[in-house]
Amino acid sequence: MNTPETSPTSNFIRQIIDEDLRNGRNGGRVATRFPPEPNGYLHLGHAKSICLNFGIAQDYHGTCNLRFDDTNPEKENVEYIESIQQDVQWLGYRWDELFFASDYFDKLYEYAEDLIRAGKAYVCDLDAEQMREHRGTLTEAGRDSPYRERSVDENLDLFRRMRAGEFEDGARVLRARIDMASPNINLRDPTLYRIRRGAVHHQTGEAWPIYPMYDYTHTLSDAVEGITHSLCTLEFEDHRPLYNWFLEHLDVPAHPRQYEFGRLNLEYTVLSKRKLTELVAEGHVQGWDDPRMPTIAGIRRRGYPPEAVRDFCDRIGVTKSDGMVEMAMLENSVREALDVSAPRAMAVLNPLRLVIEDYPEDRVELMVASNHPKDASMGTRSIPFTRELYIDRDDFMEVAPNAKYKRLTLGGEVRLRNAYVIRCDRVVRDDAGDIVELRCSHDPATLGANPEGRKVKGVVHWVSARLGVPAEVRLYDRLFQVPNPGAAKDRDWREDLNPESLVTLQAVVEPMLAEAPAGSRFQFEREGYFCIDTRESAPGHLVCNRTITLRDTWAKLSAQT
RNA sequence: UGGGCCGUCGCCAAGCGGUAAGGCACCGGGUUUUGAUCCCGGCAUUCGCAGGUUCGAAUCCUGCCGGCCCAGCCA
Numbered sequence: 001m002n003t004p005e006t007s008p009t010s011n012f013i014r015q016i017i018d019e020d021l022r023n024g025r026n027g028g029r030v031a032t033r034f035p036p037e038p039n040g041y042l043h044l045g046h047a048k049s050i051c052l053n054f055g056i057a058q059d060y061h062g063t064c065n066l067r068f069d070d071t072n073p074e075k076e077n078v079e080y081i082e083s084i085q086q087d088v089q090w091l092g093y094r095w096d097e098l099f100f101a102s103d104y105f106d107k108l109y110e111y112a113e114d115l116i117r118a119g120k121a122y123v124c125d126l127d128a129e130q131m132r133e134h135r136g137t138l139t140e141a142g143r144d145s146p147y148r149e150r151s152v153d154e155n156l157d158l159f160r161r162m163r164a165g166e167f168e169d170g171a172r173v174l175r176a177r178i179d180m181a182s183p184n185i186n187l188r189d190p191t192l193y194r195i196r197r198g199a200v201h202h203q204t205g206e207a208w209p210i211y212p213m214y215d216y217t218h219t220l221s222d223a224v225e226g227i228t229h230s231l232c233t234l235e236f237e238d239h240r241p242l243y244n245w246f247l248e249h250l251d252v253p254a255h256p257r258q259y260e261f262g263r264l265n266l267e268y269t270v271l272s273k274r275k276l277t278e279l280v281a282e283g284h285v286q287g288w289d290d291p292r293m294p295t296i297a298g299i300r301r302r303g304y305p306p307e308a309v310r311d312f313c314d315r316i317g318v319t320k321s322d323g324m325v326e327m328a329m330l331e332n333s334v335r336e337a338l339d340v341s342a343p344r345a346m347a348v349l350n351p352l353r354l355v356i357e358d359y360p361e362d363r364v365e366l367m368v369a370s371n372h373p374k375d376a377s378m379g380t381r382s383i384p385f386t387r388e389l390y391i392d393r394d395d396f397m398e399v400a401p402n403a404k405y406k407r408l409t410l411g412g413e414v415r416l417r418n419a420y421v422i423r424c425d426r427v428v429r430d431d432a433g434d435i436v437e438l439r440c441s442h443d444p445a446t447l448g449a450n451p452e453g454r455k456v457k458g459v460v461h462w463v464s465a466r467l468g469v470p471a472e473v474r475l476y477d478r479l480f481q482v483p484n485p486g487a488a489k490d491r492d493w494r495e496d497l498n499p500e501s502l503v504t505l506q507a508v509v510e511p512m513l514a515e516a517p518a519g520s521r522f523q524f525e526r527e528g529y530f531c532i533d534t535r536e537s538a539p540g541h542l543v544c545n546r547t548i549t550l551r552d553t554w555a556k557l558s559a560q561t
Numbered sequence: 562u563g564g565g566c567c568g569u570c571g572c573c574a575a576g577c578g579g580u581a582a583g584g585c586a587c588c589g590g591g592u593u594u595u596g597a598u599c600c601c602g603g604c605a606u607u608c609g610c611a612g613g614u615u616c617g618a619a620u621c622c623u624g625c626c627g628g629c630c631c632a633g634c635c636a
Contacts, residue, residue, distance in 0.1 A: 344595080
């Protein structure tokens with residue numbers, strides 16, 4: 001529950017809270033909230049907001065509510081409501097109270113009548129097209145609506161009839177009466193309520209033919225819950241004057257303050273709900289929890305540990321500048337978390353048969369391997385060693401390409417991890433001339449000991465050919481092949497998708513993995529971190545997802561030359 | 562060209578008038594039965610640019626330049 005892995009870094013919002021506390025504001029109380037709209041799955045951008053809001057509540061001994069901003073029934077549904085709760089909890093946070101903005105519909109309606117009575121809101125009969133024309137442009141002031149001067153009584157009557165369901169969708173709206181000439185477009189008499197008679201709300205059913213708009217609802221929900229610091233992203237900066245206008249003109253129980261921070265942008269992926277929805281709807285991925293998705297559900301299935309996500313959010317910080325974070329940052333947090341927590345295992349991804357000719361046919365030796373090289377408390381396991389094994393094709397070359405090469409060569413020696421040093425004596429080829437088998441001999445004196453009079457620098461992992469277990473291994477790579485998908489104006493962002501973001505292999509893994517529970521994470525030594533797929537792995541059909549590769553300086557050096 | 566905001570190392574980010582933290586990445590070196598991990602070392606005379614104030618400026622002022630956001634009865 002707590003996040004002991006890092007001490008929270010300060011940021012401008014925490015500085016503001018520190019100062020508020022020094023000045024005795026809000027009676028020393030700190031209350032935040034995470035307010036998602038249930039119209040999609042949560043992604044890494046939301047994780048940043050979740051860590052910020054819940055993290056502050058934790059550190060300041062305050063509270064953080066989960067509140068569904070559910071004012072648009074046409075786009076929302078219960079599947080999203082459930083996934084969002086699951087994702088927040090998976091990240092390691094518990095909300096103080098769970099609310100829906102729709103819980104406040106009655107109260108919100110009362111506030112709207114208050115505004116009308118105060119002459120601060122009116123019913124407008126302009127249609128959407130006309131309203132746009134009256135709004136003006138970024139550089140020209142708007143014009144008053146012809147309905148702006150309706151009497152309080154008429155407005156009250158009309159609004160009550162809106163609520164009673166007397167008017168068609170779009171026939172009228174309730175608007176705030178502010179200033180059509182404001183340089184801030186959000187203040188040009190914004191819409192407060194619209195009519196949606198046919199909509200069935202996932203919480204309130206058909207009780208309401210009218211629905212309140214975001215700015216109005218969000219502000220008053222914050223006030224009703226006694227939120228002290230209302231944190232949102234930069235694009236709402238322009239809305240703050242409207243936020244404050246509602247608080248000034250209504251008799252509310254609290255005056256929260258809104259602060260805005262930069263949203264997360266991550267290289268080689270997209271973090272827009274619209275684009276993620278399209279990826280799912282258009283079948284570019286297999287669902288919201290596809291391991292290539294930057295959704296919480298996706299990275300969970302991919303094998304990212306929650307503490308890695310929290311660590312990442314802590315490291316990127318919270319500021320008002322909007323930047324693009326390199327994928328290497330996230331990957332570092334993931335590797336760091338997995339290195340300490342993932343038990344080691346051996347798996348051969350591209351099997352090449354290897355026969356130890358001087359090893360008895362019927363012999364099975366149980367090699368003892370530690371589950372973690374630096375953490376003895378993780379214990380040991382035994383791995384069956386037999387005359388016929390598999391090693392990875394990439395670990396053999398007939399001739400070493402250079403002096404730095406440490407893997408197996410024809411006539412060369414290599415250490416089999418947790419077992420003997422072997423030498424390759426000859427290769428067997430098929431009719432096409434491709435190598436299909438390695439014939440080797442072993443040095444019996446090298447079990448747990450270095451060979452006499454020579455040093456063997458290479459170490460290679462292996463799996464028993466007879467006792468190994470087949471597994472489907474899914475190698476995941478970045479979803480997009482460019483750092484900023486869609487940045488090129490002449491090309492649709494979909495064209496930037498990486499066609500090789502998923503490569504499926506038939507591998508052979510050590511027997512113990514067949515017994516591993518779904519979702520468990522391992523380091524396949526010399527290959528990377530993998531987890532047992534929670535959706536499709538089954539007894540007799542093991543499916544392993546590659547979470548991330550190991551750092552590979554050899555591959556980097558090879559690529560340079 | 563109206564309004565709001567941002568600009569410190571390749572990326573993220575401290576700094577809040579006293580003379581540039583840290584992380585990631587990168588580059589060297591050491592340990593290692595994972596070319597992993599770990600360890601050691603290197604990496605901004607300079608803070609978008611130009612002026613000004615000051616004994617002293619990344620920090621204050623002025624003017625430019627560059628970037629992001631806003632014209633839903635979406636959030």
